[in-house]
Amino acid sequence: MSARFPAAFFRSRAFDFAVFAALFLALWQVAHEWGGEVAMTAPLDTLVFSAKTLASAEFWPHAYATLRAFLIALVLASTAGVLAGAALGFHRLSGEVSEPILVGVYSIPKVTLYPIILLFFGIGIEAKVAFGALHGVIPIILFTMNAVRNIKPVYIKTARVMRLGPWPLFRHVLLPATLPEVFTGLRVGFALTLIGTLLSEMFGSRSGIGFQLMNAIGLHNMDIIMSLTFLLVAFAGTANAAMLALDHRLHRRV
Amino acid sequence: MKLATKLRIVVLVAAVAAVELLCRAGIIKAFTMIPPSEMALSLWRLVAAGKAHNDMLRTLSAVGVALFASIVAGAAAGTAIHSLPRVRRTLDPLLAAYYSVPVFVFYPMFIVIFGLNDRPKIVIGFLYAVAAMIINTLNGLDRVAPVLRKTARVFRMGPAATTFKVVLPCAAPYLFTGVKLAVAYSFIGVVGSEFILSTGGLGYQIGFAYHDFNNRTMYALILFILAVTLIANMSLHAWEKVLLARRGLL
Numbered sequence: 001m002s003a004r005f006p007a008a009f010f011r012s013r014a015f016d017f018a019v020f021a022a023l024f025l026a027l028w029q030v031a032h033e034w035g036g037e038v039a040m041t042a043p044l045d046t047l048v049f050s051a052k053t054l055a056s057a058e059f060w061p062h063a064y065a066t067l068r069a070f071l072i073a074l075v076l077a078s079t080a081g082v083l084a085g086a087a088l089g090f091h092r093l094s095g096e097v098s099e100p101i102l103v104g105v106y107s108i109p110k111v112t113l114y115p116i117i118l119l120f121f122g123i124g125i126e127a128k129v130a131f132g133a134l135h136g137v138i139p140i141i142l143f144t145m146n147a148v149r150n151i152k153p154v155y156i157k158t159a160r161v162m163r164l165g166p167w168p169l170f171r172h173v174l175l176p177a178t179l180p181e182v183f184t185g186l187r188v189g190f191a192l193t194l195i196g197t198l199l200s201e202m203f204g205s206r207s208g209i210g211f212q213l214m215n216a217i218g219l220h221n222m223d224i225i226m227s228l229t230f231l232l233v234a235f236a237g238t239a240n241a242a243m244l245a246l247d248h249r250l251h252r253r254v
Numbered sequence: 255m256k257l258a259t260k261l262r263i264v265v266l267v268a269a270v271a272a273v274e275l276l277c278r279a280g281i282i283k284a285f286t287m288i289p290p291s292e293m294a295l296s297l298w299r300l301v302a303a304g305k306a307h308n309d310m311l312r313t314l315s316a317v318g319v320a321l322f323a324s325i326v327a328g329a330a331a332g333t334a335i336h337s338l339p340r341v342r343r344t345l346d347p348l349l350a351a352y353y354s355v356p357v358f359v360f361y362p363m364f365i366v367i368f369g370l371n372d373r374p375k376i377v378i379g380f381l382y383a384v385a386a387m388i389i390n391t392l393n394g395l396d397r398v399a400p401v402l403r404k405t406a407r408v409f410r411m412g413p414a415a416t417t418f419k420v421v422l423p424c425a426a427p428y429l430f431t432g433v434k435l436a437v438a439y440s441f442i443g444v445v446g447s448e449f450i451l452s453t454g455g456l457g458y459q460i461g462f463a464y465h466d467f468n469n470r471t472m473y474a475l476i477l478f479i480l481a482v483t484l485i486a487n488m489s490l491h492a493w494e495k496v497l498l499a500r501r502g503l504l
Contacts, residue, residue, distance in 0.1 A: 016344040039367045096258040097265060107438040107487050111446040111457070112479045115464040115472055119286045191354035198356045202450050203461070217362040217451065225362045233355050240354035244347070 041226045050227040059212075066208040069125050070197045073132030077193055078186055081137045085144025085185070095145055106138045110196070114203055128200045128208070135196030136189035143185025147178035180250040187243040194236060288469050297474035306459065306475065313444060313456040314482075316372050320379030320440040325433060327380075328387020335388065336395040349392075352385040361447055370453060379443030383436035390432030394425025423501070430494045437486050445479060 009015055025043050032042040041049065053059050088095040114131060121127040151174065159173045201210025209228055216224035270290050276282045277289040288296075300306050335342050357378060364374035398421050406416040422429075448457025456475055463472035 013343060016340055020344045035367060040363065093258065093261070097261045101262065101266065104484060104487070107434070108480050108483050109438065109442040109445050111442055111449055112460065112476050114449065115460055116287065116476070118464065119469075188353075194354070195356040195358070199358060199446060202358060213359065213362055214450070217365065220366070222363075222366060225366070229359045229363065232359050236354045236356065237351055240351045241347070244350055 038222065041222055045223075046226045046230050049223045050230050053224070053227045053231065062207055062209050062212050065125070066197060066201060066210065069128035069201075069208065070132060070194055072125075073129045073197055074136065074190060074193045076129065077133040077136035077140060077189055080133070081140025081185070081189060082144050082182060084137075085141040085182075086148050088141065089145040089148025092149075095149065099142070099145070102138055102142055106142070110135060111199060111203075114200060117200070118204055123204050123206065128197050128205060131200040132193045132197035135199075136193030139192060140182075140185045140189040143188070144178070144182050147181030147185075148174075150181070151177045180247070180253070183243075183250050184247055187240070187247055190243065191236065191240060198232070285467065285469065288473055292470070293473040293477045296470040297477050300471065300474050306456075306478075309454055309456050309459045310478070312372065312454055313448065316376050316444045316455065317379060317440050320376045320383060320444060321436055323376075324380045324383035324387055324436050324440060328384045328432065328436065329391050329429065331384070332388045332391025333395065336392055342392070349385060349389055352389075357381050357443065358446055358450065361450055365451065370451070372455075375444045375447035375452060375455070378447045379440040382439040382443035386435035386439055387432040390428045390435070391425070394428030394432075395421070397428065398424040426497060427494070430490065430497075434487060434490050437490065438483065441479070441483050 028040075028043050032040045088098055110131075113134070117127050117131050117134070121130055155173050155177055156169075159169050164173065197208075198210045201208035202214050205211050209232065213225060213228050216228070273282075273287070274289045274291060277284070277287055335345060360381070361374060361378055364377050368374045368377070402420050402424060403416070406420045411419065444455070445457040448455040449461050452458045456479055460472055460475045460479075463469070463475065
């Protein structure tokens with residue numbers, strides 16, 4: 001045995017992770033045995049039912065509704081966030097004035113504001129987009145602002161010495177200098193926008209995965225609750241892992 | 255006072271005044287939003303009449319339980335994970351991904367497990383807050399310089415003395431960040447859960463007032479939650495400044 005599995009294997013990350021995953025699955029199974037079918041479906045059943053959900057006809061229109069609202073919200077939050085963040089980063093005084101306000105707004109529970117959004121936009125995709133974008137935009141502003149503020153002045157001076165025009169200055173100096181931080185902001189914004197979109201669907205909407213989840217609670221359908229939860233966690237986790245890997249690469253390059 | 259602080263006050267006052275004017279002028283209709291002055295008045299009446307006391311108490315106590323549990327459990331788990339490098343190596347990427355998963359999707363499951371009472375929302379508030387506390391405890395413990403631990407050993411300090419006289423003061427700024435985030439997150443968890451499905455509490459009453467087209471009550475309660483969270487955050491911030499100033503870091 002020891003010849004095929006050298007000691008290094010038992011000290012590797014992969015081994016640790018496998019042990020962790022096994023423990024997690026075991027706990028899940030135990031919780032299922034203890035709580036019964038009413039409380040939680042078993043890991044294997046959840047996986048099987050998730051596959052069935054993916055193959056079912058009624059899942060995709062809802063998934064499409066959620067994805068559409070989420071993507072529009074993400075585009076709005078990213079565009080507005082990066083532009084506002086850059087403006088506040090370059091103009092120091094405005095940045096100094098608005099930063100505590102933004103941090104204050106970031107720390108309030110935005111769920112409380114959802115009824116106001118509904119009153120302004122009505123139940124529908126507009127409210128979902130507005131609520132999703134509201135969640136995502138502030139971290140993007142804050143990260144972009146910090147990225148722009150932390151550009152080393154010597155870079156800009158060097159660019160001026162080399163008589164760079166506005167476009168080459170942006171393309172070869174400003175963009176590479178700020179990209180890692182801005183991307184971190186976008187990653188955080190991605191996660192928060194998704195949360196905002198789903199939350200708005202759970203509280204008041206007629207379509208989307210959040211709406212499907214709420215319906216399933218009403219019907220007490222544990223299979224649907226567990227499989228939708230599983231699929232959402234898998235989606236968010238995978239997207240985040242990919243963005244985190246890219247994030248680390250961008251930060252290493254600097 | 256600094257120029258930026260003065261300007262900030264001007265901006266905030268101007269923003270509230272602008273909303274007030276838009277509402278008074280009828281550009282924002284009364285069934286969409288009531289003027290800020292009327293929100294405050296309505297909240298005052300609500301508190302004076304004692305109509306919302308039960309719900310305020312219910313929400314605030316749920317937040318309190320979730321907050322306390324998440325701070326204690328987060329600090330304890332953070333300390334434990336910090337002392338086990340292999341466990342930490344495995345958990346670090348998971349902690350980084352934690353806030354990308356909308357914790358509210360577990361709420362339906364908790365309702366089924368615990369029943370429709372205050373427990374599921376406390377669990378959601380706890381789950382939201384605890385990871386922030388763990389992450390910041392780990393960050394704080396990372397910043398304790400090895401030389402300080404060695405010095406403590408030279409002075410023959412026991413584990414308790416080392417923790418309270420060396421480790422905690424060093425990690426304090428990070429623990430504070432964790433606590434501030436935990437306050438915000440436990441509020442989000444509890445109020446959000448009450449919105450989605452519950453039998454009482456401020457989130458529930460806001461939802462109820464919304465469906466009842468009762469804008470006065472709705473805006474008054476929203477104002478109350480915003481005021482409580484902002485006051486909590488600002489007092490923590492002020493306390494943090496006092497602590498930092500005492501150590502000559504400000």
